Amino acid sequence: MKNPEGTELLGEVELTDPGEVAGIVERAVAARRDWSERPVAERAALLDQAADLLEPEQESLGRLLALESGKPIGQAEFEVGGGIHFLRGNAIEGRRLTGRMLPTEGNFGTEWDLAYTRREPLGVVAAILPFNFPVELFIEKCAAALVGGNTVVVKPPLEDPLVVDRFRAALIEAGVPAEVIGAVHGDADVGAALAEAPGIDAISLTGSTAAGIAVARATAHTLRFLHLELGGNNACLVLDDADIDLVAAEILRGRVLMNGQACSASKRVIVHRSLHDELASRMIEAVDAQKVGAAVEADTTIGPLIHEGAATKVAAQVANARAQGAEVAAGTGESEGAYFAPTLLAGVPHTADVAIDDEIFGPVFNLIPVDSEAQALEVANSSSFGLMSSIFSADPQRALIVAERLESGGVVINGTDNYRPPVIPFGGVKLSGRGREGLGYTLEEMTREKPIVFRRFRERS
Secondary structure (H helix, E strand, O other), X not given: XXXXXXXXXXXXXXXXXXXXXXXXXXXXXXXXXXXXXXXHHHHHHHHHHHHHHHHHHHHHHHHHHHHHHOOOHHHHHXXXXXXXXXXXXXXXXXXXXXXXXXXXXXXXXXXXXXXXXEEEEOOEEEEEOOOOOHHHHHHHHHHHHHHOOOEEEEEOOOOOOHHHHHHHHHHHHHOOOOOOEEEOOOOHHHHHHHHHOOOOOEEEEEOOHHHHHHHHHHHHHHOOEEEEEOOOOOEEEEOOOOOHHHHHHHHHHHHOHHHHOOOOOOOEEEEEHHHHHHHHHHHHHHHHOOOEOOOOOOOOOEOOOOOHHHHXXXXXXXXXXXXXXXXXXXXXXXEEOOEEOOEEEEOOOOOOHHHOOOOOOOOEEEEEEEOOHHHHHHHHHOOOEEOEEEEEOOOHHHHHHHHHHOOOOEEEEOOOOOOOOOOOOEXXXXXXXXXXXXXXXXXXHOEEEEEEEEOOOOOOO
């Protein structure tokens, strides 16, 4: 594996032949019963032990993640630290996973019955990871699935698998059997073989909407459980009473994360026309202040995109937006190898592709002027995506009314919509996916509730 610039060999992984995938899944199927019958306390303890093993390596793994992904070093170190924290957090959530007592006593005909539910694993989970937050999402999916009693076959991103592989190895060193947390490496053909393999009970995928649709189509005949976090062309609504200083700071913070390659970044800034020029002026200053450079340099704010092809695609999208009426107000809109310097598109027509469904995976700010709150909502909801959104307004009641009308998985008021602390349920609507992720929420998705009933258990003698 090389860095995004293609200049440094970082490590190697053994690619999996698509024909070998079924055998790896078979071993996960065979290991399923023993793993699911272990006490949850034992499964949780292994997550804690893996976290203990990884703690001393946090700094070196952060550097490796920066090198292999292009993520600026501070963000990479934060993600690795977060992954260790999420291991422990999932151990805690697993220990308190419980069912419910059911109120059968209150119904005629069942008043003498005793009924309760328990949470049981789904079975064998295929976890397919993206390149942008590989460690976070490995733990998000796999730790929750494991502590819930599932076995897992994970497909790390082909672009940056090395730190993910180290986290998986730590789980095995801690005592999780290798068959319980299997792995495959490869491109889309390997992912397809994994999703379609006999024995897979559930698929948890974070990736493009096209990938999610392909998996849904390929597995429709099996009705496998699908847990999908897909694309997002998030809308940020700047109403006419918004605090422009706050807007500029929050848009910048949310958009440059992972060099603009985040599903939940503020990609469509829908701003009242009366504030457009002032916001554009602030964003020009913010864009010009960014430091583009190698990911491991401490002062870098924007590193390389995941590879040269990704940067070339962003440049083409900017050119298309320009042809449709947008103005390049800051930056060049051009790529250089794997690098794409931040660019501001101002005066973007609300009919332009980037104002609807053309999701730019790179550090591009799109300012879309509108004439009213109603038009802002119309433009925001015109997209086929609905991951997260945000609203800036000095009037909390007004903002809340708008929030309730937005078609998205979540809304942030007076802050960036690139907001994903582990304690909230994160996920989208429409073509942005199905299901929710977060501490406890993923665990619920990775288990099912099963009722068990004792008939006439309390019947009088």
